[in-house]
Amino acid sequence: MYDLVLLHPPTVYDFRKEMLFTGPISDVVPSSPVFEMYPIGLTSIGDYLERFGLKVKIINIANRMLLNPNFDVEKKIRKIKTKAFGIDLHWLPHAHGSVELAKIVKKYHPDTPVMFGGLSSTYFHKELIQYPSIDFVVRGDTTEKLILMLLNKLEAEADSFFEIPNLTWKREGKYYHNDMTYVPDSLDEFEHPGYRYVIGSVFKYFNLLDPLPYKGWLQYPNTAILTSKGCTYNCLICGGSRDAYELNCNRKKLVMRSPKKMLEDIALIQRFTRAPIFLLNDIRQGGKEYVDEFLSGLEKMDLKNEIVFELFNYADEEFFERLNRAMPKYSIELTLESADEDIRKYNGKLPCTNAKVIEMLQYALNHGCAKIDLFFMTGIPNQDYDSALRNIDFCETIHKECGESTKISYFVAPLSPFLDPGSPAFENPEKYGYKKFCQKLEDFRAAMKQPSWKNMLSYETNKMTREDIVRATYDSALRLNQFKYRNNLVSKEVHDEVAYKIEKSVEFLRQLDEFALLPQEEQAAELVKIKEEVDQINRHSICGKNELKWEVKKLYANFLSLTYIGFELFVDDMIKRVKCRLGIIDRNIVAPSNIRK
Incomplete structure (x- = not known):
């Protein structure tokens, strides 16, 4: 039984079935158009909570779906035993996938609390809390202490959560938005990122695939x-x-x-x-x-x-x-x-x-x-x-x-x-020279499901x-x-591949504009026909796949060093758990109200 399982969603659920021409929206970041790279704040949360003897696991659902087309998300979630779930909505392109993932969690774990966090969650907290599948939104840019306080309250079966700063929550149809008074003026208490936690979790939970940051990380970390x-x-x-x-x-x-x-x-x-x-x-x-x-x-x-x-x-x-x-x-x-x-x-x-x-x-x-x-x-x-x-x-x-x-x-x-x-x-x-097409969270969720990245754009300029x-x-x-x-x-091979992908991209956009004029059933049928070809074009459509990479002659330090780190962290974790049981480490902390003036 875990104390908290942190889930990272794909942008659109299920992207494996939808025909989405995402174009170049992720060409200059390490992850794919699914944005499977999770925020480094997740590792910091895991690291901080485990200092207090809690068991925390990160599962990169988006990456698991990318790595294995047959990966069964619902089966994975159904088998999880945890006291609470956390889902990040940090980058707004996850607006669709995050909420859909929360619905699946509630389907199989109706009595288990679900919390959201991240910058986009903070901005849209009043809308998020109205979804039946979301119980809490932990707001702000530094939430480690707040989540520990919330988990303590949940374990104590508290009825109210007014004492927790920055928290949005609900009870019996009423919504509460606690003041944002916790804004820490030091980051040294937290690990950004918590690589010790990631390495340790692999050894503790015997699972390499769940916490991987993004597809291809093992080949280029x-x-x-x-x-x-x-x-x-x-x-x-x-x-x-x-x-x-x-x-x-x-x-x-x-x-x-x-x-x-x-x-x-x-x-x-x-x-x-x-x-x-x-x-x-x-x-x-x-x-x-x-x-x-x-x-x-x-x-x-x-x-x-x-x-x-x-x-x-x-x-x-x-x-x-x-x-x-x-x-x-x-x-x-x-x-x-x-x-x-x-x-x-x-x-x-x-x-x-x-x-x-x-x-x-x-x-x-x-x-x-x-x-x-x-x-x-x-x-x-x-x-x-x-x-x-x-x-x-x-x-x-x-x-x-x-x-x-x-x-x-x-x-x-x-x-x-x-x-x-x-x-x-x-x-x-x-x-400042913009016209917005999206204002509410549901606007962005709908935009992410547009077949064409042109129509995903939430703005036009002056x-x-x-x-x-x-x-x-x-x-x-x-x-x-x-x-x-x-x-x-770039080589001729890279030049020719990029030129071809640009040409095909322009062609896809033209086709999608034509499909948009068809009746819905005919449009869906046409989208199915081009999905496989579009999926091949979506990644690295305007630059070479290796252009962002740095030349590295040796990716990893020696295996003995990595094994030693894992063993070291495993022992450290066992010691912390014993200290917690003996009461040497007290998890009942208070997050001070320390807004910087």
Whole structure:
């Protein structure tokens, strides 16, 4: 019997039966269009609860469905014995799958509480709690303590939950929304991510497949560390912007994980893998002293893994010199969004001149940067079709000015499928150049089931319709693909495959528009005919499947090291359970009201 089972849903349930042309909505992230990669917050929850002797299991339902077409979700859920279920709705594309998964849980476990959590759950908590299959919504960006408090209350068979901050709940047809007063100003108590928990759970529960982060993780185990919550930037379309965090989570200021904790994470990760370690969010938000302490710590480590830094703004030459001294191998990621300086500045993304962008890239290359990923976007305010295509012209300029370096990788992708709830543009669409088609949670659930990704889009801009955004995306991707091949950045095989997929994608969109005019039964029959072919096109439709990958000669550390970690964690878990039984560890905690002013 588990104390809590955490389930990660697919985007649409059941995507295996539905004909969904998702297009390029996931081409620049590790997971597939099913978005089977679960939020790293799940591992932190598991790690925190198990410190108090609880048994917590993560089951990546989306990934299990991807790995095995015959995987029986209902059979799996029916056999689970747990005191509570948790389902994440962090990224809004899971709006459909998460609620449907909750319905299945209640079908087989009608008396077992079901809780939701994540940023999208927080935003739509008042709607979620009205579903009969959902009992609680734990709101905010840091919920580990709150979930422990809730589990304690459930075990005590409490009738009310007013004492738990940030909680949305219901009793006898009435809905309650407790004030969001728990906004921790330190992240060091929690593991983001909890890789110790993931490795330990494999050994404790003898199941490798359930907690896998995404399809292909065993072949290419990317790892990531969350460096902060909140943001000092206020990009218009970002659900993690300064305004969005304050509106949604009552987080008024940035909070960073300490350099000490991040260094401990890196030391643990390189004990089991040699894959790149991504630092999520720009560490420079913590200030110069923070960066110096972290990089000085890296210098003292016997660092074996490549570290990938995300940059939100211009970095000078001194910064790249410092990175080069601190570690044997590093890379960077930059989301430029647009080559047009005015558009970029308006949106709040990398507000510096193109000359400064090129200067920064030159600094990085001159000081040992192994790989640079540059991301452009279609579907942003004030961008018309011609502006979108100018992004590729800027790629040409960068390539020439940076000595035709093959270390720079270029990507273009649409803002899709949805405009982020909580972002300034979502909250004030007309002010910032948007027209919204989706407002309520049910709107997004319905949008995810549209056969065409064009009709999944929850918005249009002041310069482009949905059709324009789709056309700009494919025409930009086609030009970018030609640019890459012309400059030996991709092979002929990759170029030809991407060109073919773009051509087929445009054809599918035309067919789907025609099918939409047919009676419903005829339309369904036509969709069935093209499903198999569409499924083959859905992944990596506008870039090569390996373009986002970093070259890694050895993916894993030695087997003995991994076995030792597992044994170490297993023993540690047994000790904690004994301490809990003896009353040495008290799980009856209180989450303080510590809103940062």
